Amino acid sequence: MSGIGLSAPPPWLDELLSVIPSMPLPEHEHSKGRRPHLTSKIADLHCHPALEAALHLANGDLYSAHFLVRKSQGGAKELDWGHAILHRLEGDYGNAKCWYTDLSQLQNSHIYTQFWEGQSVTPGQFVDLSAFWHASSQNRWQGSAAQLIYESSSKHSKIKDAFSLPQLKDFESGSRSPPLCKRDVEELSRSEIRAMVEGLAAHHGWVALGYEESWKAIEEQKGGQKGSIEHNAESMILGQSRREF
Template identity: 30%
Template sequence: MVVNAVAGSSRPSPSLSAKEIHNKLQELPGPLFHPPSPTEYKGKVPRLQSAIADLRLHPLLEESLHLMNYSLVEPHFYLRKMQNSRGGQHLHGILHRIEGDYENARTWYREASGTETPAQDVTRTEGQDVFVRFWSRQTRLLVDTDAEDIEDEAQLARAAGIAFIDQVEKMKKESKGQVFDAGLGTLERQELEWISKAELNTVVEWAGSTFGWKDWGRGEGYAKDASDAYTGNTEEQREIFKKQSGEGIRKF
């Protein structure tokens, strides 16, 4: 058995690297709707679920890969700990959109754009430019709307991101039968899946280049301690958590 070379660690070396997993996930369409059980727990490709976890990546990279694999349970838990990170807010918005919680998805997209709540002491702003850069290029979503003439890049990104959520929600509402199959086979669904996949790829590539594609560890014996990836919460957020205590993964 090949063991990890980090001093003091006897953990087996992962069979797949993060980049290899990312490449394999390109075979899947971008997630739009809540997947049926057990996919939400095990992922669309179950063997990649444990492969991702075994790598002990930076949390933003790890949860991005889980979402690309349609796995919602772990991101649902960990992204709550990154609610004052712009990158975490962005992923939180994606998670809620897949879950079908569209109002919360819009809320987190507005936060991720940096146009809603000014940065506070607990706010990590890294990742804000990733959201803005990606969505400000999706202006075709704003054609024939009042928002297409917005000049401020962050506000333009915010409007485009919310327009995307609106289109996904509209497709779901017009669906007949299983929600997961809404719009299946249509050009509109293919375009929305392409945007969803491109969005997650953008976050993955940014997180990998910013934090590294290898082990961040979670304690002694590993390469680094990733605890600073998790942010503190504002008093308002703590009150919300009290009301939501015990809340599990959403089903819509």
């Protein structure tokens, strides 16, 4: 199958990029995709696995993206980025921040660092703000949202770039404004996934890969530092790892 496929973006790409999720998705939407008719079209491209995962994430199809990112389980930098986004959209904020933390080892030339070095918040802070504004919009103030968001970081010693508990409590009380408003966080979510899709497409192209070539593409990325946290592949997308705020 090598060398077969599109040499240009698929005609439905603009439609897909117009529905990128901006906030964590409800559990019942994890397997649907925002444009269900595009799920099979994405799979039929047989493009690079990281690009395919990014396309499924853009569609809000967490089940299909999970099938691809779990194959790497740490060390495949582009799929690990997808893993971080996957957890963020699932609402599993602690694991999202862990994956983003592992990605901090990447060289500055990588698509991921090129995107994040120009932002006003760190990836960990972005995840915290996603949790904060999502909890606010869903009226899920079960006790202190600030405490729960902080605990999603404190239980993982590796996370160093998230907000402190006093900062989160200031946001919650209104004594201090968060650095990004809800609209800014939503736009950053869309921008990150768009940058991932466009960057991976520019780097890998739209050429179709066979089964063995796809596995080779994953293994070629495994030279990076492995993630140092355990991930339960069954619980990641079934809602058993997420915490309601």
